[in-house]
Amino acid sequence: MSVRNQHSVSKVGLTVGFLALLGAVLLARQAPATEYELSLYRSTPVAVWGCLALAAATGVGVALTVDRADRGGPNRLRDAGLVLAGAATLAVVAMPLLRGYFFVGAGDSLSHLGWARELASGSLAPVNLLYPGVHTTAVFIGAVTGLPLRIALMLVVLGCYTLVFMLFVPLCVRLLDDSRLALAIGVLAALLLAPVNGISVHITAHPASQAILFFPFLLYLVLRYSTRPWRTRGVGGASRPAADDRVTAVGILLALASSAIVLVHPQQALNVVLFFGAIATVQALYRRRSADHPIATHRPLYAQTALVAVAFLLWAPRFPRVRGAIISTVTSVILEGPSAGTVVADKSVSLVAVGGSLLVVFVKLFLPALVLSIVAGGLLFALFTGRLSDERSDGTSLLTYLAAALVPLFAVFLLLVASSAGDMYFRYQGFIMVPVTILGAVGLARAAHALEGKRARTGVRVGLVVLFLLLLPIGAAAFHSSPHVYKPNQHVPESQADGYAAAFEHREPGTEFRGIRGGPRRYVDLAYGTERARTTLEFPGYREGVGEAVFTRANYTELRDEDYYLSVTDAEYESETRLYDGFRYGEAGFRALETTPGVNRVRANDGFSLYRIDAADR
Numbered sequence: 143m144s145v146r147n148q149h150s151v152s153k154v155g156l157t158v159g160f161l162a163l164l165g166a167v168l169l170a171r172q173a174p175a176t177e178y179e180l181s182l183y184r185s186t187p188v189a190v191w192g193c194l195a196l197a198a199a200t201g202v203g204v205a206l207t208v209d210r211a212d213r214g215g216p217n218r219l220r221d222a223g224l225v226l227a228g229a230a231t232l233a234v235v236a237m238p239l240l241r242g243y244f245f246v247g248a249g250d251s252l253s254h255l256g257w258a259r260e261l262a263s264g265s266l267a268p269v270n271l272l273y274p275g276v277h278t279t280a281v282f283i284g285a286v287t288g289l290p291l292r293i294a295l296m297l298v299v300l301g302c303y304t305l306v307f308m309l310f311v312p313l314c315v316r317l318l319d320d321s322r323l324a325l326a327i328g329v330l331a332a333l334l335l336a337p338v339n340g341i342s343v344h345i346t347a348h349p350a351s352q353a354i355l356f357f358p359f360l361l362y363l364v365l366r367y368s369t370r371p372w373r374t375r376g377v378g379g380a381s382r383p384a385a386d387d388r389v390t391a392v393g394i395l396l397a398l399a400s401s402a403i404v405l406v407h408p409q410q411a412l413n414v415v416l417f418f419g420a421i422a423t424v425q426a427l428y429r430r431r432s433a434d435h436p437i438a439t440h441r442p443l444y445a446q447t448a449l450v451a452v453a454f455l456l457w458a459p460r461f462p463r464v465r466g467a468i469i470s471t472v473t474s475v476i477l478e479g480p481s482a483g484t485v486v487a488d489k490s491v492s493l494v495a496v497g498g499s500l501l502v503v504f505v506k507l508f509l510p511a512l513v514l515s516i517v518a519g520g521l522l523f524a525l526f527t528g529r530l531s532d533e534r535s536d537g538t539s540l541l542t543y544l545a546a547a548l549v550p551l552f553a554v555f556l557l558l559v560a561s562s563a564g565d566m567y568f569r570y571q572g573f574i575m576v577p578v579t580i581l582g583a584v585g586l587a588r589a590a591h592a593l594e595g596k597r598a599r600t601g602v603r604v605g606l607v608v609l610f611l612l613l614l615p616i617g618a619a620a621f622h623s624s625p626h627v628y629k630p631n632q633h634v635p636e637s638q639a640d641g642y643a644a645a646f647e648h649r650e651p652g653t654e655f656r657g658i659r660g661g662p663r664r665y666v667d668l669a670y671g672t673e674r675a676r677t678t679l680e681f682p683g684y685r686e687g688v689g690e691a692v693f694t695r696a697n698y699t700e701l702r703d704e705d706y707y708l709s710v711t712d713a714e715y716e717s718e719t720r721l722y723d724g725f726r727y728g729e730a731g732f733r734a735l736e737t738t739p740g741v742n743r744v745r746a747n748d749g750f751s752l753y754r755i756d757a758a759d760r
Contacts, residue, residue, distance in 0.1 A: 152204045152219050159200030159226045166193035166233060167240060174242035178635045178712040178749055180720060181624040182237060194230045195615070201227030202610050205326045207603045220322065224329045227614075228308055231333040234618045235345055236300045244636040245292045246300075246622075247346035248713065252634065252664040254347040256672035258291055266673050272461045273349040275406035276303075299347045303355040308332045310358035311576075315583045317365045318537045324587035330610045331583035332358075334510040334617040336575045341507070341565055343572035345621060346632055350569055353403055353410035357576050360403060360414060363396040368421070368440045368543070369536045393446070400450040408458035413573050415454060416550040418447040424546045437539045496722050498628050506627050510617045511575055513609075514582030521585035530588075541584070544577045630717040638711050641750025643669050645709065648745070653754075654683035654706040658693065658714050658727055661685040683707075690726045696734035698741055698755045707744075708753040710735065 169190045179185035204223030238246040245255065258277040260266035262284065268274040276298060284294035308329070315328030337343050343351045367390070400418075404411040421443050428437040458464045493499060522545050524530050525538070532538050551574050558567035586606070593602045623629035642665035649655070655662050663684045666675045675681060688708060692701050698708065710732070718727040735741055735753055745752040 148208065149219060152208050152223075155200045156204055156219065156222050156226060159197045159204075162193040162200075163197040163226065163230055163233065166190045166197065166230075169193065170233075170237060170240040171242075175633065175635065178638065178716060179631055179633050180716045181626070182241075182622045182631050182633065183619065183624050183626065186237060186241060194233055198227050198230040198614060199611060201225070201230065202330060202614070203607055205330070206323075206606050206610070207600075217322070220326060224326060228329060228333060231335075231614070231618065232301070232304065232308070235304050235335075235621055237622070238633070239293070239296055239300055243296070243633055244639060245634040246296060246632050247344075247348075248632045248634050249664060251295075251299075251347035251632070253667040253672045254349070255292055255295055256667035256670070256675065258295055259668075260671040260673055262291055263671075265671060271673070272458070272463060273405065273407045275402060276347065276349050276352050278405075295347050299352060300345060303352045304335070304345060306359050307335065307337075307355040310362045311579055311583070314358060314362050314365060314580045315587075317362070317369065318540050318580065318584045319587050320537070321587060321591065323590060324584060327587045327590075327606070328580070328583040330614070331514060331579050331586070334514070334579070334613055335621065336511040336514055336579050336617070337572040338621065339507055339511070339568055339572055339575075340620055340623060340627055340629070342568035349407040350410060351572070353407035354569075354572050354576060356403060356406055357410065357414070357573065358580075360396070360399050361417075361576065361580075363392060363399055364418065364421070364443065364446070365540050365543070367392045367396050367446070368425075368443060369540065370441055393441075396446055397449055400446060401453045404450070404453045404457050408454060408464060409569070410573060411450060411454050411458075413551060413554070413570070415447065415451045416554065417547045418443055418450060420547040420550050421543045422447045424543060435539075436536055437542065440539065493628060496628060496725055503627060506616065507620050510613045511571075511578070513613060514575070515578050517585040517589070518578045518581035521581055521588065541581070544581055548574065548577060625721050628721070630713065630721055633713070635712075635749045637747045637749030638713060639665065639668065641711070641745070641747050641752070642709065645707070645745055645750075645752045646670075649707065650705075652682060654686070654702070654704070655681070656683050656686050656688050656701075656706055656708050658687060658710060658718070660687040662709055693727050693731040696731060696738050698735075698738060699757055701755070703757055705757050706755050708735075708741075708755055710751045710753070712749045 166189075169187055173187050173190070175185065183191070201223040205220050205227060206223075208219045208223070233240065245251070247254075254277060257266065257271060257274075258280050261268060261271070261274065261277050262281045268278055271277065276295075279302070280291060280295040280298045283289065283298060284291045287294065289297070309332075311332035312325055312328030315331075316325050318324075335345070337354050338345055338351070343354055345351065345355075370390070370392070400411075400414065403414055425437060425440060425442050425444075428435050429442075432438060493503060521541070525541050525545060530538055530541075551570060555567055555570040555574065558570060590602050590606060619626055623632050642662060645655075646666070646669050661683050663675070663681075666679070666681045666684055670679055670681070675684070683706065688698065688701060692698060714727075715732055718724065719729050719732065724730075735751075736743070740756040742754050742756065743751055744754045
């Protein structure tokens with residue numbers, strides 16, 4: 143096919159792709175969620191997914207196969223393909239917004255919404271919250287746009303932070319490899335959202351996750367800041383600082399962004415300190431031992447490293463939670479030993495009981511990350527063995543920075559694996575996947591260029607298209623919790639939130655609340671404010687559940703000597719009976735609520751039921 147015909151076909155394909163994207167958005171808007179949905183993917187019309195798949199496939203195909211210069215046309219076609227693929231992926235991420243979800247995030251996210259409401263009302267000052275960055279951004283957007291705060295918070299986490307990641311990962315790749323193919327692969331690698339593992343990193347309101355998605359912006363600024371030479375040659379070979387070296391626009395922006403990530407989440411800011419410190423160490427070593435290497439001329443990162451470290455030390459230690467977490471982690475490493483095996487074993491038993499397996503879950507959650515990690519490992523091997531042809535280029539120097547920065551991050555990851563910190567190490571896996579995604583994209587681009595020199599270009603490009611058409615759906619299927627990964631959807635319907643709010647408002651003072659697996663604490667946080675709920679409210683039954691044994695035997699009246707409330711939601715019923723097939727809380731237990739003496743339903747709506755358990759009827 144001639145170049146002109148190829149471009150004509152690409153234009154037609156892009157037109158169809160953008161129309162399909164528009165159709166997907168319109169169809170999604172016309173299918174709002176009216177009740178709790180166990181799976182966002184199954185509840186969304188098939189036509190929506192078909193249109194998004196067509197749009198993404200078209201974008202990937204055009205972006206990777208059209209890149210030859212012809213009066214600038216192919217570059218515009220490639221860029222349009224990347225925009226199309228990115229927009230289709232962003233639509234998948236933002237599907238809860240498109241389909242009118244009341245809120246998404248039934249766990250920590252509700253507590254963060256409670257904090258945001260306190261900030262908006264003025265009952266909580268930002269300086270008294272450990273990580274106010276995401277919350278204050280949502281409050282600001284809500285105030286400016288007039289959107290409800292819950293919608294503003296979803297817009298921030300589903301839209302803003304995800305978009306930051308998608309934009310700045312390829313820009314980082316561009317600094318390491320300035321070829322057009324590398325940029326295209328960088329965009330597509332970013333669309334995999336490899337740091338989001340669904341275990342400790344999510345796309346719902348979860349500041350640690352948002353800090354990880356924000357990190358590529360910081361990393362881009364670091365790479366831009368460092369690669370600008372900081373010294374010029376004077377007379378007689380003497381070196382001196384450049385005239386405009388002291389303060390630069392990129393340096394100021396980097397300082398602001400470094401301070402901002404402390405407010406988004408201090409734990410990830412500490413990772414940034416380690417990351418910056420490793421780069422600064424490499425710079426110091428090259429200046430001492432190899433003054434003629436390009437790294438020796440890079441702008442030093444010493445001051446920026448000190449700045450983010452000072453910002454962390456000024457902010458985080460003020461909160462007892464931070465001090466307690468550090469002491470707990472160190473103590474567990476020394477005295478208790480690793481808990482990673484126990485966590486995995488427990489999850490494995492539960493997975494097998496509901497018909498799954500660790501291998502299947504691993505493939506669903508981590509296959510894109512695994513592929514990128516393997517490619518990144520190959521690139522680093524080539525770097526360390528001197529197999530790269532441009533060893534003294536700025537791009538290769540930046541590869542050295544990323545390789546060095548991974549060392550302390552892996553060390554902390556292994557430290558957490560060796561501790562009893564539960565699955566906290568998956569947060570570090572998510573953070574590590576940011577530089578690994580960049581390295582993986584660069585590795586794919588360099589491998590493609592090497593193969594194109596030996597084989598037909600078309601075969602290599604088709605191979606890349608096939609690779610991303612396989613990985614993108616796997617990644618997108620794990621963006622949201624669903625039965626696909628053996629987790630319930632994090633959908634919070636309005637009926638459920640209203641049911642809890644009304645129950646709290648009309649409850650008998652002092653009467654304890656209970657839930658199925660745990661107490662109503664997330665909805666208490668939402669209704670009363672998280673800070674108040676955790677400090678001064680003393681809500682009765684904040685965390686308590688009835689327990690599996692009581693629920694299975696339906697002996698609710700024997701649980702306590704006093705009356706109490708038991709809340710049951712459609713989300714719990716759907717999760718326990720359909721997803722987990724009654725593994726712990728079966729259908730019989732839910733039916734018994736309607737027939738057991740002393741159990742009376744006192745409030746109900748379409749998604750929520752409240753029962754009062756009369757202890758006198760034991």
